[in-house]
Every structure is written in C-alpha cells, then in structure tokens.
Amino acid sequence: MKKYVIDRGCKKCCSCLWACPAQAISLTRDTAVIDQAKCRRCGACVESCPTEAISVYDLPAQTSPESENPPTKK
Amino acid sequence: MIPLNYRNGRIINPEIAMPCLGDYDVIVCGGGMAGFGAALAAARQGCKTLLLERESALGGLATVGLVNIPLDFAAGISREMLDRLNEVNGHWHRNTDPEKHKLILDRMVTEAGVDLLLVSHVVEAIMQDDRTICGVVLENKSGRQAVLGKRIIDCTGDADVAFFAGCETMKGRPSDGKHQACSLEFRLGGVNWEKYRDSDLKKNDPQWIKLIAKAVDDGALPYMIDNHLNWLTHVPGRPQHCNQDEVSICFSHSRNCKPLCAKDLTRMYLEGREQADILSKFIRGHIPGYENSYLIDTGSLLGVRESRRVVGEYILKTLDVVRANTFEDTITLTGHHLDLHNPDGPGNIKWAELEIDGRTCYVSTIGKVGSWPPPGGWDVITDGWGRSGDDFQRKVLPTSIPYRSLVPRDVDNLLVAGRCLSAEFMAQACCRLILACLNMGQAAGTAAALSLAKGLTPRQIDRKELQLMLLEAGCEIGQSFFGVPGLETEKYKFTGNNRQ
Ligand SMILES: Cc1cc2nc3c(=O)[nH]c(=O)nc-3n(C[C@H](O)[C@H](O)[C@H](O)COP(=O)(O)OP(=O)(O)OC[C@H]3O[C@@H](n4cnc5c(N)ncnc54)[C@H](O)[C@@H]3O)c2cc1C
Ligand code: SF4
Ligand code: SF4
Numbered sequence: 001m002k003k004y005v006i007d008r009g010c011k012k013c014c015s016c017l018w019a020c021p022a023q024a025i026s027l028t029r030d031t032a033v034i035d036q037a038k039c040r041r042c043g044a045c046v047e048s049c050p051t052e053a054i055s056v057y058d059l060p061a062q063t064s065p066e067s068e069n070p071p072t073k074k
Numbered sequence: 075m076i077p078l079n080y081r082n083g084r085i086i087n088p089e090i091a092m093p094c095l096g097d098y099d100v101i102v103c104g105g106g107m108a109g110f111g112a113a114l115a116a117a118r119q120g121c122k123t124l125l126l127e128r129e130s131a132l133g134g135l136a137t138v139g140l141v142n143i144p145l146d147f148a149a150g151i152s153r154e155m156l157d158r159l160n161e162v163n164g165h166w167h168r169n170t171d172p173e174k175h176k177l178i179l180d181r182m183v184t185e186a187g188v189d190l191l192l193v194s195h196v197v198e199a200i201m202q203d204d205r206t207i208c209g210v211v212l213e214n215k216s217g218r219q220a221v222l223g224k225r226i227i228d229c230t231g232d233a234d235v236a237f238f239a240g241c242e243t244m245k246g247r248p249s250d251g252k253h254q255a256c257s258l259e260f261r262l263g264g265v266n267w268e269k270y271r272d273s274d275l276k277k278n279d280p281q282w283i284k285l286i287a288k289a290v291d292d293g294a295l296p297y298m299i300d301n302h303l304n305w306l307t308h309v310p311g312r313p314q315h316c317n318q319d320e321v322s323i324c325f326s327h328s329r330n331c332k333p334l335c336a337k338d339l340t341r342m343y344l345e346g347r348e349q350a351d352i353l354s355k356f357i358r359g360h361i362p363g364y365e366n367s368y369l370i371d372t373g374s375l376l377g378v379r380e381s382r383r384v385v386g387e388y389i390l391k392t393l394d395v396v397r398a399n400t401f402e403d404t405i406t407l408t409g410h411h412l413d414l415h416n417p418d419g420p421g422n423i424k425w426a427e428l429e430i431d432g433r434t435c436y437v438s439t440i441g442k443v444g445s446w447p448p449p450g451g452w453d454v455i456t457d458g459w460g461r462s463g464d465d466f467q468r469k470v471l472p473t474s475i476p477y478r479s480l481v482p483r484d485v486d487n488l489l490v491a492g493r494c495l496s497a498e499f500m501a502q503a504c505c506r507l508i509l510a511c512l513n514m515g516q517a518a519g520t521a522a523a524l525s526l527a528k529g530l531t532p533r534q535i536d537r538k539e540l541q542l543m544l545l546e547a548g549c550e551i552g553q554s555f556f557g558v559p560g561l562e563t564e565k566y567k568f569t570g571n572n573r574q
Contacts, residue, residue, distance in 0.1 A: 014409050014410070
C-alpha cells in the first residue's frame with residue numbers, strides 16, 4: 001500500500017491540484033494537502049509537481065492510509 | 075547606405091525600397107511558446123505560414139530564458155510537445171531540458187511545414203489602411219526586408235506588432251505604471267539533488283527567510299535580492315546519484331524595470347549576471363547538496379513577466395480571475411493564481427485591490443499568502459465576493475480566457491497570443507504560464523486559419539466553429555470543468571476529471 005504525502009516544501013503552484021483525477025488535493029496557507037480518504041493512489045500528482053514536494057511512502061499491508069502511523073520512506 | 079540628415083536630435087531615414095520576402099497566409103511574429111503554438115496550428119490547417127524570431131532558437135522564455143517549468147493545462151499541442159520531450163528524456167515532473175526543448179520545437183515546426191526565420195527582428199507593421207495590417211518589416215543579417223501576410227499573429231510577448239500597427243496598449247500597474255520584477259534565470263551543476271530534496275531546509279519557508287536575512291546581515295548577500303528562494307528545480311536527463319544533478323533557479327530580481335527600454339534591459343542583464351554570481355556563491359555556501367555546485371549559465375533572454383498588453387475586444391478582468399467567470403468564447407484555461415513579483419521591492423504579492431459592491435477589497439484566490447499583506451494586514455483579505463474570515467472561500471475552478479482577449483480592438487487581420495494578451499495588470503499575472511501561452515497560441519493560429527477559410531476577419535468568425543476545431547485538436551477549452559455553451563455534445567460532455 002502506498003501513501004502520497006506532500007511534505008518536501010510545497011510552493012503552492014497548484015499544478016497537482018489540477019492533475020489529481022480524484023480532486024483529493026486542496027491548498028492551505030502553507031502547503032497543498034492530500035485528503036487520504038479521497039486519494040486513489042494513482043501517482044499523477046507526483047508527476048505534476050515541479051519541485052518534487054510529494055513523497056511516496058510504502059505502508060505495511062493492511063494499514064489504513066488515513067492512519068497516523070509514521071510511514072516508512074520509499 | 076543612407077545620407078546623413080540630422081534634424082532635432084533625429085536621423086532622417088529617406089524613403090527606401092525594401093526587398094519583399096513573399097506573401098504568406100499567416101505570419102507569426104515571435105517564436106516563444108505562444109508563437110510556436112500559433113505557427114504550428116496555422117500550418118496544420120494548411121496555411122502557408124512564416125514564423126519570425128529574433129533569437130537563435132524557438133521557445134522564448136521557456137528555453138532561451140531558461141524558464142524550464144511548463145505549468146498549466148497540457149492538452150492539444152501542449153500535450154504533444156510534452157510527449158515528444160518525454161521520448162527524448164527531456165521532461166519530468168514539469169521540468170524540461172532547455173536544449174532538448176529547443177530541438178523538439180525545431181522538429182515540430184519543420185515537420186508541420188512552417189517557414190522559419192531565426193535571428194530576425196520585427197521592427198514595423200505594414201498597413202493597408204488605418205485599420206488593416208497586411209505585413210511586417212524585419213531586420214536581420216540580410217538587411218531590412220518586408221513580408222506580406224493575410225493574417226498576422228503577434229506573439230512577441232511585448233505586443234510589439236500591435237503597437238507598431240497603432241493598437242491601443244496597456245503597460246504596467248495602473249496606479250504607478252510599474253511592471254512586474256524581471257528575473258534572469260540561471261543553472262547550477264554538480265548538485266546532489268537528493269540531499270537537497272530531502273533536507274529540512276527545502277521543507278521550510280521560514281528557515282529560508284531567516285537564512286537569507288542572516289546572509290544579508292553577514293554580508294554574504296550585499297543586499298536583499300529577494301526575501302525567499304523558492305524555485306530550485308531539477309533538470310531532467312543528467313547523470314543522477316553521483317552529485318552531477320543540474321538545477322534551474324529563479325532567484326535574481328531586478329526591480330523598477332522598464333522592459334521596453336533597451337537601456338534598462340541592458341541594466342537588468344548586467345544586474346542579473348552580477349546577482350547570479352552572488353547567489354550561486356551563497357547557495358554553494360549555505361544550502362545542503364550544493365557544496366560542490368558551480369554556475370553553468372544564465373539565461374540569454376531576460377525573464378520579463380509583463381511588459382505591454384494589447385487592448386482587445388475584451389479585457390480580461392481581475393474580477394473574472396478571482397470569480398472564475400466563464401465565457402461563451404473560452405479558448406483555453408489557466409490554473410494559476412494571482413502572482414505578482416513585487417515591482418519595487420523584494421518578495422511577491424498574491425492579492426489584488428478591487429472594488430466589490432462599492433467597497434475596496436483586497437482579494438486573494440488562495441488566502442493569506444505571499445510576502446506582503448495588504449494595507450490593513452492579513453485579516454482584511456477577502457475572496458472574490460468580498461467574504462473574509464471563516465466565510466472566505468478558496469477558488470477551486472480555473473480561469474477562463476476568452477477568444478476576444480486575443481483579438482485587438484483597433485486593427486483587423488491581427489491576433490495576439492501569450493503574455494501580451496488583452497488583460498488587466500493583475501489578470502495577466504495569472505495568465506502567463508508557459509502552457510497557457512502555448513494554448514493561446516494554438517487558438518490564435520487556428521482562428522487565423524478559420525478566418526481565412528471563411529473569408530472573414532478574425533473578429534467576425536463564429537466562436538463555436540473555432541471551439542469545435544480546438545476540441546477536435548484535443549484542447550482543453552473548459553469542457554472538463556464548465557462545459558462549452560452550445561457545444562455540450564455526447565463527445566465533449568462535461569467530465570470533471572479529464573484534467574491534465
Ligand atoms: C523568471 C520567470 C519565471 C517564470 N516561471 C514560470 C514557471 O515556473 N512556470 C510557467 O509555466 N511559467 C513561468 N513563467 C512565465 C512564462 O515563462 C512566460 O510567461 C511564457 O513563457 C511567455 O511565453 P510567450 O510566448 O508569451 O512570450 P516569450 O517567451 O517572451 O516569447 C516571445 C518571443 O518573441 C520574440 N520576440 C520579441 N520581440 C520580437 C520582435 N520584435 N521580433 C521578433 N521576435 C521577437 C522573443 O525573442 C521571444 O522568443 C515565468 C516567467 C519568468 C519571466
Ligand atoms: S495519488 Fe492520484 S489520487 Fe492521490 S492525490 Fe495524487 S493524483 Fe490525487
Ligand atoms: S505541485 Fe508540488 S509545489 Fe505545486 S502545489 Fe502541488 S505539491 Fe505544492
């Protein structure tokens with residue numbers, strides 16, 4: 001199971017917001033954020049981010065992506 | 075050879091006979107992203123097309139200017155161009171290799187049968203009458219020449235041709251005429267990208283701001299060039315994992331710019347190169363992953379964000395941007411937000427002063443962001459309907475650009491595309507992204523072809539016919555978000571997810 005997290009210095013350019021087919025990404029004052037409940041784990045946002053701000057983590061099988069467990073970095 | 079005839083500080087140019095290069099259906103002036111899109115679209119519709127560019131390569135700011143981050147909607151020619159770049163490992167996550175990008179543009183225009191003249195500066199418009207353009211004068215190594223065209227598309231970024239043709243134009247911020255800050259991009263090599271990408275510093279804007287303030291205090295930076303360093307992007311196709319990554323950087327800034335004045339352009343090139351020297355040393359000394367980096371180059375085209383804009387049949391309003399207003403004649407979309415590089419100080423400004431219901435509002439599409447708050451502080455920020463605080467609504471739909479913003483009001487047979495479109499100052503600050511410019515170009519080139527086929531002026535064409543041609547070519551003209559009035563057929567129905 002993969003988890004997509006915007007945690008490497010988002011510049012709020014909004015490119016990923018338009019790229020996401022699930023409209024799972026929204027903007028807060030400091031960063032764009034992915035709504036894990038809506039995310040379909042397709043990876044389109046990673047491809048669209050010019051600053052490589054979106055990380056992909058491998059979660060142990062059976063973990064809910066909404067869980068706050070510290071993810072393991074891919 | 076001209077005789078010296080000096081009067082009142084001017085040299086008088088006597089009547090001269092210029093060779094005429096020929097007669098074209100469509101002449102596209104300026105080969106940046108907009109000009110590339112326009113020429114390709116016109117030629118693909120069967121028009122005999124000439125593309126004139128003063129630099130030695132196509133792409134304008136996106137290649138020669140080293141602005142290698144093609145953002146916005148990739149559909150139609152934009153999508154095709156990114157696919158072609160992908161084939162040669164010249165694009166990843168919206169970063170391009172400027173050299174490969176130039177080559178792909180060369181190939182695509184050549185394959186489409188466009189006649190291309192590089193190193194050719196357009197210097198004058200030829201008018202059949204006050205209202206009708208019919209050609210341009212250009213200067214290059216072969217001297218001063220003329221060329222005639224049935225439709226002219228101004229993609230010079232500076233609306234040079236529209237200006238020469240006598241169109242009314244707009245310049246700078248209405249309050250004081252100041253333009254957005256200009257930037258000279260530069261590239262660093264010898265970078266350990268992964269070390270930088272995973273560093274705490276990259277994640278943390280306040281840390282950047284502190285680091286820069288400290289460098290100014292220590293003298294590592296002689297003055298506040300900008301108060302944040304945010305765009306260091308990873309150029310594709312270089313050896314990775316061996317500290318040989320390459321990074322493209324937008325950090326230098328010239329303020330109080332006069333981008334239409336050669337003397338001030340010279341000042342900004344000199345200043346940009348001095349800043350690249352200072353900044354590359356600062357980056358090497360302070361930023362993880364850059365310990366062994368070196369300066370590769372600075373752009374050979376200065377990054378002018380905004381200069382002259384034409385007055386068109388419609389002037390795209392800042393209010394249209396902040397409210398995501400739609401138009402019957404939308405020809406492309408942009409997903410950018412209000413984004414002004416401060417004309418006269420460090421940092422950027424992401425709100426606009428607007429009258430809403432008789433009240434002065436400071437409007438943002440995203441909220442309390444940017445380097446500087448409006449007068450009255452962050453709390454006065456409202457959305458496009460004047461709502462603030464908990465009622466503030468972030469804009470979630472893209473901005474529509476109408477065809478009428480590409481049609482100059484004062485002259486026939488002329489179209490514009492790219493960053494010189496007909497838009498208010500702050501609205502233009504939202505319409506300038508690379509692919510938005512390319513997409514406008516594709517629309518203008520298609521419109522020129524349609525107007526020729528129908529024997530109408532570009533002003534008179536049926537927007538639905540144009541929009542159908544754009545849809546057939548795979549463009550995003552709003553069908554995925556809003557639908558297109560009168561064209562909601564089964565084939566082009568609203569999907570909401572056909573996004574990039
Ligand atoms: C520093 C900077 C950073 C930016 N960052 C981004 C970003 O991250 N992502 C993004 O998508 N966009 C970005 N932009 C915006 C984007 O790069 C430009 O707005 C866009 O490339 C403009 O395209 P254009 O074709 O309209 O104009 P230009 O690229 O300016 O092209 C105009 C062309 O016309 C030629 N020309 C001009 N006058 C004449 C003449 N008289 N005769 C013949 N030829 C002429 C020029 O040489 C040039 O090639 C940035 C812009 C700047 C300046
Ligand atoms: S992985 Fe796909 S669905 Fe999830 S946020 Fe990214 S683009 Fe959206
Ligand atoms: S694309 Fe990257 S930088 Fe832009 S908003 Fe998304 S996460 Fe942030």
